[in-house]
Amino acid sequence: MNDSRPIRAKSGTNHEGTSAHNRRVMIDALRMNGALSRADLARATWLTKQTVSNIIEELERDGLVRSQAAVRKGRGQPSTPYGLVPEGAFAIGLQIDRHVTRAVAVDLVGSVLVRDEAGLPTGGPSEGAKVILDLVAGVRAKLAGIVQQSEKRLVGLGIAMPGPFGVAGSGDDPWMMEAWQKFPLLETLTAGTGLDVGLQNDAAAAATAERMVGAAHGLDHAVCLFVGYGIGAGLILNGELYRGTNGNAGEIGMALLFADGKSTPLEHRASLASLYQHLSIDPADPDLHAEINDRVLRGDPSVETWIDAAAADLRWSIHLIETIFDPQTVILCGSASEALVNRLIAAIGPLLPSIAERRGRTLPRLQPGMADPWSVALGAAAGPISRAFDPHFAAILKDSL
Amino acid sequence: MNDSRPIRAKSGTNHEGTSAHNRRVMIDALRMNGALSRADLARATWLTKQTVSNIIEELERDGLVRSQAAVRKGRGQPSTPYGLVPEGAFAIGLQIDRHVTRAVAVDLVGSVLVRDEAGLPTGGPSEGAKVILDLVAGVRAKLAGIVQQSEKRLVGLGIAMPGPFGVAGSGDDPWMMEAWQKFPLLETLTAGTGLDVGLQNDAAAAATAERMVGAAHGLDHAVCLFVGYGIGAGLILNGELYRGTNGNAGEIGMALLFADGKSTPLEHRASLASLYQHLSIDPADPDLHAEINDRVLRGDPSVETWIDAAAADLRWSIHLIETIFDPQTVILCGSASEALVNRLIAAIGPLLPSIAERRGRTLPRLQPGMADPWSVALGAAAGPISRAFDPHFAAILKDSL
DNA sequence: GTAATAAGTCAAGACAATTGACTTAATAAG
DNA sequence: CTTATTAAGTCAATTGTCTTGACTTATTAC
The missing domain is CATH 3.30.420.40 (ATPase, nucleotide binding domain)
Structure with a gap:
């Protein structure tokens, strides 16, 4: 009886895991809130002042945080805020x-x-x-x-x-x-x-970019609909990027849509590739982005046609994303120009009804994200x-x- | 300058957090693998033998685990496996x-x-x-x-x-x-x-049920397509149930499908509600489940019609789920009879092509889950x-x- | 019978958070 | 102007949990 199939288990943790977590929590808090005093950090993270002090001291030694000018606010000793060091x-x-x-x-x-x-x-x-x-x-x-x-x-x-x-x-x-x-x-x-x-x-x-410095900053549940050469969704779930089993989660470009009796991948209907094809532009053209941006800005009718068609598919995609993920917001971003994304958002509205329509929403259901050729990098x-x-x-x- | 917007931060952790985690990891390992010796647990969880011993002792005191008969396997002292105590x-x-x-x-x-x-x-x-x-x-x-x-x-x-x-x-x-x-x-x-x-x-x-005792047992990425009075998807992502911002993630019944020029919620096309309506059955009938089961088993043509139509929608839903989530497997379960789920699975096949088709798959893309009126409870x-x-x-x- | 191997324990140690008293520095009140 | 109050932050001792390395126990292989 050689019962030697591998034992599957999650890993345990120890002091170092605790400490590593607490360091990360501090950095995260400073990223989300800007500079904070040790006392603020202690309150926000549920750790003791002393623990926060120790960790901040360590992070300062490591060059990751730096103290700023003391701040007087009401009674009591002034607080010394610490902020992230960009070049850390x-x-x-x-x-x-x-x-x-x-x-x-x-x-x-x-x-x-x-x-x-x-x-x-x-x-x-x-x-x-x-x-x-x-x-x-x-x-x-x-x-x-x-x-x-x-x-x-x-x-x-x-x-x-x-x-x-x-x-x-x-x-x-x-x-x-x-x-x-x-x-x-x-x-x-x-x-x-x-x-x-x-x-x-x-x-x-x-x-990931939207989460660090963009519209998803500080959000725990957000979906970025990315219109690039293809189309895909980047999933921020529980505050982390969700990758799926093989890193392919969100690759909705291959999703088949059924219309007019035949099936087409979403990618063929709403992506820059489809726009290039619609306009008969060579995607290898180095001036591509400028060209498209230009055409969008001056309202090229051929571009408008594509935008309206793509917007219809995107409108439905957003409906589906809201229904499936129940996110705080959906962010439309892309590798093309900001102008194109803004035109798309305008053309997409009004959104289809969904569970995202609830009283007391503070975030818009759909918002623009980064849109330039460098955002992916x-x-x-x-x-x-x-x-x-x-x-x-x-x-x-x-x-x- | 009263900068008093609340500070947002994740919580830190401490020794107790460590200990609580390690306890949970042990229990999880025993649930996934059945009874394991302390030495096995130590290897699987990356903890030391001593730590495992301490935690097991504590869990035993708490009545959550119990030792079994020692097992001789090759050289060395026989190991004493510990298993979960059901009535713990x-x-x-x-x-x-x-x-x-x-x-x-x-x-x-x-x-x-x-x-x-x-x-x-x-x-x-x-x-x-x-x-x-x-x-x-x-x-x-x-x-x-x-x-x-x-x-x-x-x-x-x-x-x-x-x-x-x-x-x-x-x-x-x-x-x-x-x-x-x-x-x-x-x-x-x-x-x-x-x-x-x-x-x-x-x-x-x-x-959640499939994860604890069913087809999703031990899986980190699985989606349960649940056909009940309505239809919904239960999402196991990164080994946990994903709830979304408001606990509505996976509520795909309200997803609008566009066909024949009009939009219909999925729920109206593939759910028991739609079946009852199709069959003109009163959903308050106490013998409902037996009745449906019976009709499925004897191949009632009216039921077959519904199954074929629902299967088409489910086939596409599964395609979409695979494309969006990249799960290890999709599980079809329901509150109706096992017979119905099995018939549906048969009618759904063959699945649409998707990224789930990859070399070296071990799990089927679609498998049956629990299907009886008690599975939700x-x-x-x-x-x-x-x-x-x-x-x-x-x-x-x-x-x- | 002896060596090798593996499970498991013991006791001391290391690490990181906690505790409570203390110091420092500001404003508020009289 | 003095004193009380409040809050930030430090110090030193303590606690909780995991780790380490030596040791014991029980079994099989040679």
Whole structure:
């Protein structure tokens, strides 16, 4: 009787897990509220003044927080607020798109310090990887030129690229993303950069960015509907990005819609790819974003047609998202121009009725998020920062070390 | 400058949080794997043998675990496995449906020890509450008759009822559920029972049941599609039930489908309500379940028509669920008969293509779950047990006490 | 019969949060 | 102007929980 199937269990925790959690809670509180005194932190986190003092002292030694001028407010000793030190940590974010790759260096509070892009060669991933590694190296070098000791404070490299991941030949994107799926990207970049490398799809990256510095800041339940070359949803559930079993949660581009007796993936109806096709524009055009932005602003009728059609699908998608997730808000963001997102939001309204319509709402059901070609790279960088500093269950467990 | 907006922060943790977590991890491991020795537990949880010993000793004192006969396996001292003690804890589960209310008493391992039901008077919630309190009291009394000290080990009362919650007048369910929405149910039952009372929608309860003793046992990502009087999805995400902002996540019955130029809620197309209507059956009929079961088994053509139509909608719903959540599996369960669920599953196949189709799958994409009128009440009871004993983030935090 | 292996215990130690008294620095009240 | 009050923050001792390493016990392999 060799009953040797592996035992499945969650990991336990210990003092270090406790301490790590409390550190993260402090950082999170400072990120959400701005600078706070030790006493404020103690009240907010339910920890004792003494514990907060110890942790703050430690965080200050580590260069993650810094005291500000004392504040007098009423009776009692003035409080000394502590705030996050932006240059306390950095991360590199990398977006791999069809024709281009973008990299940014981001600091602890989500400011982009360096940005750079490069065209991706048509030779496929093995050639592309060289371009990418060069790009990342360049961004790191520039960062090192701006701030001292940046390399020591680099917490990781986050990659964002179109999903879904690990699915055999969907086949309807001829433009090489499939080749990237098979390429050992994480291994190559880990080896090539020496950094901790993480991967998410571009909608998830957009959501991560919104959570760190955008419309989802401080929210526990929000869904970012991301209109890029494809379309996807980034899910913030219980204050964390939800990834699903294989990192493909939210990849709604492949959702089939039935209309006029035939089924079409959502992606073919409401995505920049569909817009490019509608306009007969070459998606490899380097002036793409400017061109689209321009056409949106001057009300190009062909663009308007697409917007109305896409808005109808998005309106229904938002209804469905509200119904399924019961989020605090839905955020519409994209890799295209702000102007396009705003036009889309205008065209989407009024929203379909749903359970999101309730008395006492404070947040709008739908709000605009970041919309520019760099937001995905920013979100990619936000990934490692969140992993390193945000409070979450996994960070408490012993097996996370 | 009175900057007194409340400070938002997550709670910190301390030694007790650590200890509470580790206790829960042990219990969870025993639930998932069956009896385990201290050494096995230490390996599985990453804790030291000594820590495990201390915690097991404590759990044994508390009557939650019990040693079994020593097991010799190869060289070395024989190990002493410890298993959960079923009568270590109990919970009452209560289902409030349109015409009937059901209560069960469930033990730590999810066995139903007592079950009882009562018709709900048409006089509305304030009258109904009396019936419910009597029913609960009766179940508690019967439980006390079966096991000693059951009252001391009662961890709570879980309620399951149709959602969505807190939404003003959807209006299309004339049968009194709306009145229940406005009734202070939690307060009334808390006061009337002296128990810790929790509320979830029926699909969530079904998912909770599947997770404790059913097809989702041990899974971290699973969606239970629940076909009851309405239709809903219970979401197990990251190993926990996901509730959304207002406890309405997964309430997909109100999702609007567009077909033939008009929009219909899913609920009107694939739910027992729609079946009853299709068959012109009175949903208040006490022999309802037997009747439907019978008709399914003998292949009633009218039922078959409904099944085919509902299966088409469910097929698409499953496609959408797979696309959005990327779950390990989808479970079809319901409050009707097993026969109906099995027929539905047969009629749903083959599934639509989706990202769930990947090499190396071990679980089926769609599997049958519990399907009987008592599964929701069981799930309702599973709620408090899960809250009391499963490892989860909130249980670690200081503010959870 | 002896060595090897594995389960489990013992007692001391380390770590991180807690406690309660104390210090410091401001405003409010008389 | 003096004193009381209030609040921030520190100090030193304590507590709770996990860890460490040596030890005991029980079994199989050689």
